Amino acid sequence: MVLESLLPASRNKPLARKSYAKLPTILDVPNLIKVQLDSFQRFQEDGLKHLLGEISPIRDLTGNRLELSFVAYEFREPRPGHSEQECHERDQTYSAPLYVKVRLLVKDTGEIKEQDLFFGDIPLMTEKGTFITSGAERVVVSQLLRSPGVYFTAEEDPVSGRRLCQAKLIPTRGAWLEFETSNRDVVSAKIDGKRKIPITTLLRGIGYGSDNELLKLYAKDIDTSEHDYIKTTMEREPLIRDEREALLDIYKKLHPGEMPSLDNARKLIKNLFFDAARYDLGNVGRYKLNKRLGVNVSLKERTLTKEDIIEIVRRILLINNGQDHSDDIDHLGNRRIRTVGELVQTQFRIGFLRLEQVVRERMSIIGTEAVTPSALVNIRPIVAAVREFFGGSQLSQFMDQTNPLAELTHKRRLSAMGPGGLSRERAGFEVRDVHFSHYGRICPIETPEGPNIGLIGSLATYSIINEYGFIETPYRKVHREISSKDAHLAGRSVTSDVLDEKKSVIVKEGTVISPDVAARLAKMRQRKIKVVPFVSDEIIYLPADEEDKYTIAQANAPLDENNQFKEKRIEARQADGYILEVPEKIELMDVSPKQVVSVATALTPFLEHNDANRALMGANMQRQAVPLLRPQAPLVATGMETEAAKHSRQVVFAKNAGIVTELSGYVDDKLNTKYRLIITRDDGNTDTYELMKFVRTNQGTCINQRPLVEKGEKIKAGQLLADSSATEDGELALGQNVTVAFMSWEGYNFEDAIILSSRMVEEDMFTSIHINKHEVEARDTKLGPEEITRDIPNVGEESLRELDEDGIIRVGAEVHPDDTLVGKITPKGETELSAEEKLLRAIFGEKAREVKDTSLRVPHGEWGKVINVKVYTRKDSRNGGDDLPAGVNQWVQVWIAQKRRVSVGDKLAGRHGNKGVISIIAPKEDMPFLPDGTPVDIILDPIGVPSRMNIGQVLETHLGWAAQILGFRALTPVFDGANDIAIEDALCRAWIVQQSGAVDPNPGKDAQPFKQDVATAWVNSQGYDGKAIFDETRRGQARETSLRLWLETLNIPARNLAAGELERVVEKVNAEGRFAPPTYGKVILHDGRTGVPFDQPVTVGNIYMMKLIHLVEDKVHARSTGPYSLITQQPLGGKAQFGGQRFGEMEVWALEAYGAANNLQEMLTIKSDDVTGRAKAYESIIKGDDILQPGVPESFKVLVKELQSLGLALEVINEEETTIAPAEETMKEPFKLDAGLKESEEPRWREEEDVRD
Template identity: 65%
Template sequence: MSNVLTSGKPSADLNNRKSLGKLPSVLEIPNLIQVQLDSFRWFQEVGLMELFQEISPIKDFTGNRLELHFVGYEFRQPSYTMEQCRERDMTFAAPLYVRAQLLVKETGEIKEQEIFFGDLPLMTAKGTFVISGAERVVVNQLLRSPGIYFSVQEDATSGRELCTAKLIPEHGAWLEFETSGRDVIYVKVNGKRKIPVVILLRAIGFDNDDELFSLFEDVDKPGAEHSYIRSTMDKEPGVKNKDDALIDIYKRLRPGDPANPDNAQALLSNLFFNPRRYDLGKVGRYKLNSRLGLNIPEDHRALTREDFVAIVKTIIRINNGYEQSDDIDHLRNRRVRTAGHLIQNQFRIGLLRLERTVKERMSILGPEATPTALINNRPIVAAMREFFGGSQLSQFMDQTNPLSELTHKRRLSAMGPGGLSRERAGFDVRDVHHSHYGKICPIETPEGPNIGLIGSLATYARVDPLGFIETPYLRVIHSVPSKAANLLGRKVSEDVLDEKGNVLVSKGTVVTEETVEKLAAQSRKVIKVVPFVSAEVDFLTADREEKYAIAQANAILNERNEFVEEKVGVIRGGKYSKESPEHIDYMDVSPKQVFSVTTSLIPFLEHDDANRALMGSNMQRQAVPLLHPEAPIIATGMESEVAKYSGQVVFAREDGIVESVDSAHLIVKEKGGNRTYPLMKFVRTNQGTCVNQRPIVSKGAKIKKGQVLADGSATEHGELALGQNILCAFMSWRGYNYEDAVIISERLVKVDKFTSIHIEKYEIEARETKLGLEEVTRDIPNVGEESLRDLDEHGIIRIGAEVGPGSILVGKISPKGETELTAEEKLLRAIFGEKAREVKDSSLRVPHGEWGKVIDVKISTRDTDDLPAGVYQLVRVWVAQKRKVSVGDKMAGRHGNKGVISRILPEEDMPFLPDGRPVDIILNPIGVPSR
């Protein structure tokens, strides 16, 4: 991991990067937020269409009067831009219009209308959502894939390993199969009473004993020690045909209801064979087919009779020891629900609620109904608000620095609706599994109760259309077509004979131009060559890569890309071994393929202890952006990639010349005219840190497409710059660096090395109360002129004013409740007229312990903005504070070496080098070994 690879971007040269990596970069780093962008695009284009097709048509309760069809939809332009939404605390959303047709069956009349379905939050180009003015991220959920799972449990009485199976659909009833110690196979529907599986088989149409025996004779052989079908039949001797079986199942599932074969058949059909009630989903059908070896069409998502038979056969095979049970923690059995799928699920809930109200309205309104009269978008709007505002997976974005932003978008959570809870999750779920290789980072996970439940996608990993994580590998080629151009320069691995049996090219010979022509003239289609690593990249899921032997990225290759060693270290199906090159199928793309983006930023990672690397990864996300960012001297090459996809760095979209530069925008002259790049100035993030873009090009500079024009927070020349390069001494100093404490030089404070800017937002509302209007004013009772000196004539603080604890930001008075007047007061009032009404001071003041400089003020009124009911004016004030590093602050390196500042020493008291240079920081040497 010590590769200091540079992406060949113009920005890298500004920091004079020199690569000391032993391995060249084979594959470019993919777009690191693609998983978010792709999934939302899928939802807009495919996911919504699927939902409308699923619910359409909605029929009235009788089923023969009215039908409502959804025939299409479109998103219109959002009313406000993303920046306006952030400023005004609004949601960045686009109106969704759906075209609906209502068919009146009696007359055959079709009424078509376009219906507003509410504003649907839109994903920004950075992969986030703006909800009520705050940026949020929908975290990807990693959960058990729909499908069938077989496991074994030891029977307490006999000591045998007996099979249990769980069939999990996307929607519908769960089925659990289990084998008893007496060889009876039971099935449970939704965890209710146990039913012998033969009764279920009879109910779905296999009601003849001979037919049942012949179905299973290949696995449940007559005369074998354990006969499962015979034992299960003997358990319920009274049930002999389909009708008996149906009534038996009905009584077990609906005790107390009167049972007859018709309503029992309807119950069973609805439970498993009705696609609207039971849906395996695309993934569930794919998993069922691949696990049970079936060929049922992918669009058939309900269960079939063949599914039940194949499940029972597999259970018997596992019981008899002919087949292995499944590993529930293998990534082939866990899939990712991306943002698009999560939003789709929530939208489905809203649509189902809508369906209920539409049916009720159909029966009330009858043939006079129109689509607009039937549809009320409230359930949809409420479902979306509920998801974005309250779901465990819609999270307030961690915006401390660009890295924490990027990591949050690549996070995988096993928690949330339908997932695990931290109380119930055991060790197995949390553990690193061999199938995580190249897909989920083994290092980056939180410390504490969520360890192992929250992970991060590996650098090159991506999510396939079914939701399984895949990772790229380079293909190892063993044979080349005889007419192919890439045969030239290859070493032949066996003698190549002509038609007469003469040796054309002997084993071990390198193919020259002369021999290429000879081989092309032969009838042989392919020539076996010494295995070599090609530039072809294949993305494999955990399931597909099981059967291949995969070499590590650092396997030694010669100039022809052939393996040098006779035995090469490989992984195959979770087992590590050494194999000869002839048996190798693939090779890793890069050593950083195994780790997440954050972990790839740690230089010399291979020398760190895993626990400390975990801390190093997590603490980089806590770094506060500094006043003067400084890119690390020793980097790993990932710094520019993180900056690129963080969305905080401005890149040139086309070649051009810089026309003008100032702190707020850049103007670049391109072929098609001038393009303006606006810059973010002192923008507050969710965590109160500051984003301030700074131009790094000057007027007249020639720029290339993709070049860095402006740096954001914590970046320098387009590279991530979370910390500072400072001179460090490992020594003890009078016990002040005991227990990981650190001592720093006063120089760091003086030159603002670790100074950061934090912005706080304060707001106040002027309301209409029962006693009268509240008023924003400079005229505040019992306040001296000194306190009002920075307020303007309206009582609002001026931009640039220095404020401290208790300073007034916005002056406001509220009417006071009038008390009952005494007789004397009534007399005085009658003589002298109306006395001045009582008011109280309700101004917005700076809270205790805060201070800073006012950098922005925004006033919203009823005329310009949507304000809450009862509010007629809203004033927001932003205060920035410059915080210098002080005793008690936490400092950390990239290797998990963290500590708290215990002393800030004058420069003259710091230890110095032989040339007299004082060091900047003193760390405890005991913090190095064994960590």
């Protein structure tokens, strides 16, 4: 079955997509992983250059002996054997060596020494936007955090009731400066959270020493106010009247206990705010400061200026006086994204600063004669910083690779947590909430459900990140003027008279420009002509703070053929307000309705009909869908499926045109089986595409690329060449299209449970492939080397039948729990040899040494087929082996594939948050069947729809039903999809096709599944217009005709009924509950077991269902005996430890309530921690004897020990008043750590002791 996937995908052409979108595509979806690729490229090109410039040159402590400069750097090619694929297979890091040209100047002699120094292997980003570290793909998530800059907040004072301003000045690096206003009109500042300093003191300290200078600075702001903040603050410090006193006062408050001097005080202020080495606003901080304060300081000036501080105080006074507004800290204009490049750069800075210290220290030790750059530079701090980031940072995450969508979403994820960010515990409601500035930037739907809700988000579909790290979204410009030479001038209405050079009127105000007039204007001198506002195709990208100034229309505002607004009042938004506005005041328009949501959310059809909570679950669960053996693209799609598949980089497109000349598997020079597709271009050169076959992902799912072309086929540039495991024809295909009925069935779908037909199992519709990797190393131990061999002690030949002569499992072998995969023996510790053993040793040499079996075996609960084996052997002088870690002689990897069919307990879900667990897989012959005898595939609970308010699933069911019968694939984008009339028309056409017998049981290849001429003829024979039914432009025609025909089939005359009367009669008949009109998408179903029809029509249709990664096989677990905890001797917990089920306190109460004393005693003793009792019970069961009375549980003995540790000498006496454990004995008795282990098991601590010897 697995081998089928090696063949090219089906050559049948897919059904055509029928789009229900009403709006044209204005802007293509941008490259969805650009955020990762561009950022890392910026780091490689500019970030490192900036860092090296920041610490270069490094001078020795005296400053006049040595000077070390970093002149240039380059990334060299990755080392041989370190390609992406090889790093995956061999658990290595995909990286490139960084070399830096270092120049050393010896100042005494003027000698210059230059060297290219190796600065460590730096992880490289793959073209998919990921990193490969230790063989695993990782993603660096972008961080959303408060931007550097100044923030003003105003809070109401509880005493005076006035709104008083506070401000925070946050640099990228350096001391924070906080300002606050008291209700007594005193404005003060805090430097790095230390003691308050009156603002007048701070201003005097930076050069505005006299009272006059201070009052002159804010003369205007004081005049207009009832409160004199500056005067009041000056009066608070009557002794400080000039710059000198102010500087000394600031020094005393920041360094209490030290003797201040004027020079030290001046130096302190300079170091705090005006020294580039200690204070850095960064590009972003300077940009934000300029914007907020209205100053015009160069962006290269990254320290504070005196003007900045003066302006900050001015804003505080204005806000206090109600003449300026405070800032919203949750606004996206004040929150920025730190992308992967910036995060890596920050980590590098830490490494470089440590390096700088090391170089300085070495400069003071080494003499100038022998010194070289390599003697000074130690790269360990840099290597450690990089390793720490990629291996341990909260933002460097193990990639979610369940399916292509999960990959893509992970790369576009935003996290407010991480270093310098928020924590789950501290984050309040406001920061988690959806903000109006998220529109078109961050998806309001896609976020986790747990404690991270609102802290982790996803970029919206069209959003991009600008150079400062702010999220921008695109808009179309609305123009009120047009060039006289513009080709689109004809047909526009002018809003003022158009004059020629002689000032005579060519076009009067309010008239439309004809093509002749437009041609005449084009010949004249170019100028702007005022016209009725129209929406242009000019796109601008705006950050959130810029956008607030504009009035923006929605993407679906109706436009005429000249792109002018049709309506007199347009729904628009302005900052956080939603208004109806005249077209003259509209300045911008959204580019697409889906620009509000993320990729995963945009994959949900009829999203607008779902409650937000369920939409959130739907978006999140699509990321958990397992790639299936036979992927199917959804019958009802949104159009984002193609984009998601393309940008996930899992489907293969042709780079150039040409002819397919090779499509086959081959064995490379390292004996690995690989698959490739070669296209010979027109110029004779070739393009080779390596295809991935049964590659394991991080989550154990399978990537399997299937070619869609054949040898000899002509290919165009950009053509789709190969599909992946979760795509079909280049569209994302996460699930299956199944026939669904919404009804209850014997109570099996109680509480969202799902009833599935056995057809789904038989036809492998929800079958998925899962791959597990197992590995073993043969190491050198102190007692000798471990050996991989077939010769394993005390193991029968039957267990070794699938191993080759080296003791390694063969590819293709079926394996089950506890089967040997790789035979391995480890030397045991030597004991005193008997005479016989000495004789054997003398005869057979070392062979008779005692070894123990440490073979790699299939873990409990796993099974499957071995699909690949790799053996790596240490290099030596005789053979060209592999580079292995120290102490490892051989390393074997085994991959096992499982083909998992869908089973009871698996979790299925739709795209609307409609999830459930399979409760029964019923025989297909027992499932309810349609009038034509087709059994339904799946039964869902109708009670699950109204309370969840995810009506999208019902609309999808209806449209899917029509699409299935009429033979098309629907495309209904979010917020711009099929409306109720379109769906009803489609349902009615499907009903007519069925009634007319036009369904073709054997449609030819690429033919539609019904005969339209037969359906048309049948409608005509009933006296209606058959052609009009299938005319898409005649909305509602199919609906009306089919309703009349339906009533006539029930012998109710309907031909002459007026439209309103028709609706009333249809409702009346429907209310009787025996028959449903065609618009309802309901069918009379028959019980598969009895053949009797159900008493009411049932909603039946086609729905897209996915199998999620929460598979029952990973969770189901049983144990008879197994490992026990060393201290308590109770069974361990959890499937991974082969543990038991905990019979806890509440379960004990339940048995107590029933008075089940014997059951309870068994549970708490021989089934748990009565060591001797359980051994005897096992023996009794084997021998068929009665089980003896339980003994004392080990946990009771632990309690006795704990009490003894408190100094209480306890005696344990039973009912017969005989002492079970006298105090003296229990005190003397050594605690047995290895009690209760099976004979074959060695306690771990003893093993380690042996190894140490």
